[in-house]
Amino acid sequence: xxIINAIRSRKSIRxxxxxxxxKETLREILDIARHAPSTLNTQPxxxxxxxxxxxxxxxxxxIEMLNSGATPESEFPYKPYEGKYKQRQVELAVQIFNLMGxxxxxxxxxxxxxxxxxxxxxAPAAFILSMDKSxxxxxxxxxxxxxxxxxxxxxxxxYGLGTCINGQGxxxxxxxxxxxxxxESTRMVVCIxxxxxxxxxxxxxxxTRREPVDNITAWCLE
Ligand SMILES: Cc1cc2nc3c(=O)[nH]c(=O)nc-3n(C[C@H](O)[C@H](O)[C@H](O)COP(=O)(O)O)c2cc1C
Numbered sequence: 488x489x490i491i492n493a494i495r496s497r498k499s500i501r502x503x504x505x506x507x508x509x510k511e512t513l514r515e516i517l518d519i520a521r522h523a524p525s526t527l528n529t530q531p532x533x534x535x536x537x538x539x540x541x542x543x544x545x546x547x548x549x550i551e552m553l554n555s556g557a558t559p560e561s562e563f564p565y566k567p568y569e570g571k572y573k574q575r576q577v578e579l580a581v582q583i584f585n586l587m588g589x590x591x592x593x594x595x596x597x598x599x600x601x602x603x604x605x606x607x608x609x610a611p612a613a614f615i616l617s618m619d620k621s622x623x624x625x626x627x628x629x630x631x632x633x634x635x636x637x638x639x640x641x642x643x644x645x646y647g648l649g650t651c652i653n654g655q656g657x658x659x660x661x662x663x664x665x666x667x668x669x670x671e672s673t674r675m676v677v678c679i680x681x682x683x684x685x686x687x688x689x690x691x692x693x694x695t696r697r698e699p700v701d702n703i704t705a706w707c708l709e
């Protein structure tokens with residue numbers, strides 16, 4: 488797949504076929520994606536691959552936490568969105584709920600939908616990206632994690648795989664640590680659900696809107 492086609496066609500996949508992704512494929516994706524750029528070549532990423540029983544245990548643990556009323560918490564500071572950012576967030580939710588046939592007032596279905604994220608969208612595999620605690624949350628470090636995250640997602644397309652970058656899967660860090668070797672000396676930044684897309688899953692038809700170039704660009708040419 489050529490790079491422009493990959494960038495244009497990448498989208499979040501929130502419904503997967505149950506087929507496992509071969510370990511060699513997951514490895515190959517990481518082997519390619521590790522060429523992503525990073526500040527001063529610091530390569531601040533540590534990646535944990537979870538599949539099978541481990542991933543199932545994390546899913547179950549996450550849902551148990553949710554059902555117990557625990558509050559999901561990122562290992563990085565989080566501030567709710569405001570203004571146009573909030574508007575875009577709402578627009579996304581409306582688009583997804585429309586595609587999934589979930590009515591605004593249907594609390595039960597909305598809660599069920601939210602659970603999907605905590606179940607890694609039932610993907611057969613996921614990458615968890617962590618960063619050593621000696622690294623702070625400066626723009627540079629998090630940009631580096633972003634660079635490899637997008638590179639992984641683009642590379643996955645070459646193998647017929649879909650991805651969904653998400654924070655939900657790791658928002659009960661103690662659950663993830665219970666079933667993996669992710670040390671307390673690192674912080675989980677983000678995770679990527681990965682698998683073969685279920686082409687019939689309604690939310691996978693979502694085409695998210697982007698601002699036109701002229702709305703996001705200032706030209707200072709003279
Ligand atoms: C850092 C990051 C965190 C995200 N977290 C979630 C998430 O928790 N749940 C989810 O459904 N999508 C999540 N997404 C996916 C975004 O909603 C998605 O990228 C955005 O709506 C644009 O749609 P697209 O990926 O289909 O182009 C996340 C994306 C990024 C980059």
